[in-house]
Amino acid sequence: MTQARPGARRLALAPALLLALSAGAASAQTEGEAPLSAIDWLSQSLVAPPAAPAPQPPEAGRTGPGSGAVPGETPVADSATVPDVSTRSLGAPSPDGVGLLGPRITGLPGDLWSASDAAQLITLIRALDTQQTPAMQELTRLLMLAEAQPPLGASGEASFLLARTDRLLDMGALQEAQAMLEQVGLDTPEVTRRWFDIALLTGTEDAACAAMLEQASLSPTLPTRIFCLAREGDWPAAAVTLNSATALGTLDPEIEDLLHRFLDDNMHEGAEPLRDPSRPSPLVFRMREAIGEALPSRTLPLAFAQADLRDTNPWRVQIEAAERLVRAGGLDPAVLFALYGDHAPAASGGVWDRAAAIQALEAALRAGPPAAGTAPEGGTTATLDEALPPAWEAMEQAGLQVPFARHYAQALLDRPLEGETAALAQRIALLSPLYETAARGLDDPLAAGIAAGETAGIEPADPREAALAAAFADHPVPEPLQALVEAGKPGEAMLRAIATFDQGVSAEPQALADALALLRSLGLEDIARRAALQVLLLDRPA
Template identity: 45%
Template sequence: MPTRAAALALILCSTALPLRAEAPLSAIDWLSQSVTAKPHVVAPNATVIPPAAPNEPAVAKKGALPEDVAVSVIGGPSPDAVGLLSPAATGFPHDLWGLARTAEVTAAIRDTRIEGLPALQGLLVTILIAEASPPADAGGRGELLIARIDKLLELGALDQAAALLAEAGHVKNPEVFRRAFDVALLTGTEDQACTDLARAPELALTLTTRVFCLARSGDWSAAALTLRTAQALGHVSGVEDELLSRFLDPDLFEGEPVPDPPKPVTPLVWRIYDAIGEPLSTSTLPLAFAHAELGPRAGWKAQLEAAERLARAGMIPANQLLGLYTQKKPAASGGVWDRAEAFQNFDTALTAGDLGTIEQRLPLAYARMADVEAEVPFADLYALPLSKLKLTGDAARIAYEMGLLSPDYRSLATSALSPGDARSLFLAGVAAGSVKGLNAPDSMARALAPAFTNPVLPAGAEDLLAQKRLGEAMLMAISLIDTGLKGDTTQVAKGLALLRKLGLEDAARRTALEVLLLERRG
């Protein structure tokens, strides 16, 4: 590895570097500026549709086509149509967006928020990865694809984002590649991403990316030369210089304090801090960063805390959480260690089939999972085996509710574990799709009951359905339920009613059960 003095000496034979990239065009402010943005060029086979004459009537109410022009590609694949699940797999129509405009769809995706309800979070991810025809004005620009990927990154759905990026062929498009590069950084596959960059000269690398990838490939001399040349030309900030200098030769800075991380922390900045032996905690960073601490380079505590964050959002399989919780014996007490111990003690009792010990340990284990809002993955793992046991008391009640939170909720709603009171009867009614004649046990049950007795669609839903804008209607339903949980509970019923109107009966029932059992209120 060259010293700083040797690298500076090489400046004499260096050439100028490109200027740093302009600000990224992403709504996500933590994306790395790995490549410079290039102006979009309309494809040669694109057909430009002229705007309607001033007095010509609109094609559809609320404007299904853009006000000025619409661009469509004849006979060529659109990046916006790329998906991981076919209509046969999702049950969604291929014409998911109907007569919507691209700007309307991307705005709806960007504005949709939902936390704490795994059923709706799973539905949102399915919408984002569904294969579907793009809006008529998409024009092959990839705007809808970028919006879908950005939302997946925001949700922490890195596996799905990576697969969608791969399907899209990320090397061909700078904006798509930027996202693929960051996913690679957070999943530990940055070497392959740097190799892709080396094979794509049409992508203009930014300074930090250039130095990082040169060093990762083992060309430390070229990396040092690149950095010092850029410093001499004023193309690198002080923070960038200090971080990259430490990355290239950390021995020169031994004993010196590490610079405070810039804001926002990008995946590339996070990876550089990790490489110099000063990893940043991901606990206060966006959820996508939690994936970076699932690998063996992180300690067990960091892995557990990252897995809990991701499990809460439904972004890792329940079995992965099980594997981490049972990996080794807790080394201390408090916090995550108490959760791991309670989890392990219960798992051991269930494996042994010791009914008395199961009844003793289940309440504590479930309470510890509730502390981190991981009840649903816990139910996914254990609800079915618990339903086969002759549990009593508090353990029986918990096992029954876990059954309602599991994929087997329909069959387990009438299990022998049901206490048979008004609350359990209402929950069983929701699981069956009808609560007529049943007493609502609390205010939230009363608020959502109309969705299963006398459903009323929200304002604007009929227009979306008439224009076959079913994807937007799904997003509207998700947003209404999220809004309802934060205050106006009547919106929950309207959102559930819209899901049922769209034929998403399973999503509606599981969401209603989660609202009633998980107490997620804003």
Template identity: 40%
Template sequence: MRIKSILLILASTAWPVFAQDQQQDQPLSAIDWLTVQRIAPPLVMLPDQNPVAQSAAVPDIDVQPLDAPGISGVGLLPSSVTGLPPNLWRGSDEATIITTLDRLQTRRPSVPALTGLLHILMLAEADPPSSATGDALLHARVNLLHQHGLVAPAEALMERIGTLTPQLFDLAFDLALLTASDEALCALLGDMPNLTTDLPTRIWCATRSGDYPHAMTIYQTGVALGQLSDLDTELLLRFLDPEYSEDVAPMQPPVRPTPLQFRLFEAIGEALPTTPLPLPFAVVELSGDAGWRAQLQAAERLARVGAIDANQLLGVYTAQKPAASGGIWDRVAALQKLETALGSGNAAAISTALEQVWPQMRAAGLLVPFSHLFAAQLQDIPLGQRAQDIATTAGLLTDSYETVGQQLANNPNARLAFLGSLATGSPPGSIPADLPHASALAAAWTASPQAPAMLAGLPAENRLGEALLHAIQLFESGAAGDDADLTDALRALRAFGLEDTARRAALQLAILDMEGARR
């Protein structure tokens, strides 16, 4: 179920397909030696050689598939699913990749197509760099997913590892606290206490097993040795001693709590709102326990960055009827009005509802998930002109962008005609002067795709993953104003076989810029 939900999330963004050799008709696993019967050779004793076994006991044996990647290369999505080669990272320097991923934790791609590409790179099963040792790259990959709000996929990736190292345990425990699935890790810590030296974690897990005296002993030892922060000292005391907690004033909430501190505040009856907290905490609200408004706000935050799919967002939006107005309630009411109008089949009502909800979705940064939900239903309805332009624009933000684009070749709206050219991968006939980045976007399709010199040779060196990360960074530089970088990024994606991702990224940037200018 975890993997199924991950595929739904990724399918709502962009799915990259690496250009495979046209002669490669069989899947990567269909190679001759798999069908050859293998016979073990007979055991031969050399003359005068004594057996070396000291007993007849069966030894412990570690089993691993011959083609399994090292720990840093473990993934959820095999090459047969992503289309990316297994040697994605093999020739890269591990430290360079980790530095790039650390940078992308907070500087997320500006368009969903590249966010989806980045997430797929993090989930792809591939060989780690040849020089890699330990689990540093895996930690960086999981941490990026975590910081981007993909907590469930990150947790599922950790479950594929098998044996956790102390560094990975701490990260896995943070993820489990956000999904309230920490009981299993606490049990593991009970069997393997060397997995963490973090005293609050050990105290929390001791209480999970019902051993409050042991938890208090750890706490008192930590306080006596000065091994707890002032915040943890007070927070854990209130957690361990409810009577003390009742006699003191509420605590000042921290600006950036750890997942464990967040759960401790919840446990002492001072639950923290997640809206001002980093994105991963929004996952906690999806249960709806804190109320519909908190769930709506969390779903919007996560959908905005591709951490949940559009259907999950729709489920939250339509769970109830808004009982108030203003802000998020107006947005919910507008979307529910469109759903009602679509059910009625009244074209005039649909046009009016669409014209009202589109600006609401634009203001919330939710045009792409909204388009995935409704664009297909809107394409064949005789809408008013303004509503028709909105429906066409929405169609260009979906999987059917090329089909929609083919219908725009002679559209009198210069912007839509330009977007149609991008959708079909054709050089535009004219470039709208008032559309940001239009010239840079058009230039990416006016010549044969060729990556810039600094990236062109990387795939041949088994560094395709590194090249794609650089292309994402170039695109971000271009979106911020450097048109040459924007063109280079799109040409690189095309040269590396990701034509679909390049078109989606170009369309999304053009449309989001165009719509942003209307706010």
């Protein structure tokens, strides 16, 4: 295998790489077009602790009690207000090093972040594109879940951990984000409010409310306290709290109206439906659901789709939510393909056609090939030759080709297929982790070369193919990325390479070679090959 040669020569950086290396430049969307980040839609479920007042200078000529200064004595505090501070046991590990996957599982070094500045890493994580190729989604998720030494500037505030969990929330990976937060405990408002919102979206709010009301160090906002009192069964206390807040005028009118309906919806029979908020929080989302005025999750940030996976929702809603989450890398594809088979499609078009196509494919796989000269059992089950093309077309229309390939590649490779069906199955398997097996006998030099990690001598057809071929030949790692690696900052280099790759997909092909060369030099060969195959094959007509 030919590896890229780090630092072989100075390169003129591609425009996309220059963008990716600048702070915050990886996001090419305008503020109005970009999906809301987790930091924009999280509930303000806790009251921020009051800040300590600034010390006041003593009045001129005054000393003694109340003056704030005594001649000849060390100054003392002139206020008993407790300042807003965070605490951590001496010798306790920084929460910023927390992860769910250790180095032995990830294959990443334990000093992944330790030489990088925490603020810089946070900027890079927040700037990552939300529309990534599946292989880059996987790498992003791996980096967010990795257990490693904390970066420079890490503190008890867990800012770097929060940035990673926010990225997981934006991908829809709520369970992983929740597990990360629970490792550090509910000691800070920023950790707790994320944990509480995850509970709201996953249907575990009763346990979250119990913890919120029992922990003396937490101060829920009035809407949160009222909601939790009701969930705990203390409706009288919830009503008294709401009525008091109403009398004092301390609640936003729309939240106040929603809370009144939540506590006693019968009082508002015949009332006009509530206006849909532009940025509903998980708390608003759950209360709207409880009063029978649920908000559609498809127009909301991806994390809200997790709430639609519950069995209480219609089958179609569950499928649509699962499709969104799988596309973003936030849900195991097996969940989606199991959902497709739960019921008989009720109509045609869209979701129903995809469910019908997958059900036909599953039936064909179970039936196996018919004996020579016979029809399939019962004469109604489609053969694999008949079922695979429509299933693949349905996945292409939904942007689910790679999840489909991951789920069905092994089953397809195990079948003795021929002709066009065999060629299609081979193409599908090339988009799966079984790409090396699928590439055997492949009549596509570039795809076969990428699958093998060796593309020297292959003639590309266009600039994008040329960049992909160069990455697996002798393309050197760009000097700025190599300098990060040599400075002991592999994690930062990977984040920048992900941003560079994303820019290469959408704009400058040369950036593809730059990013892939860096990943290969760090031993991420499998991810590099799968990313390159995805770019190559998903951009081609079938």
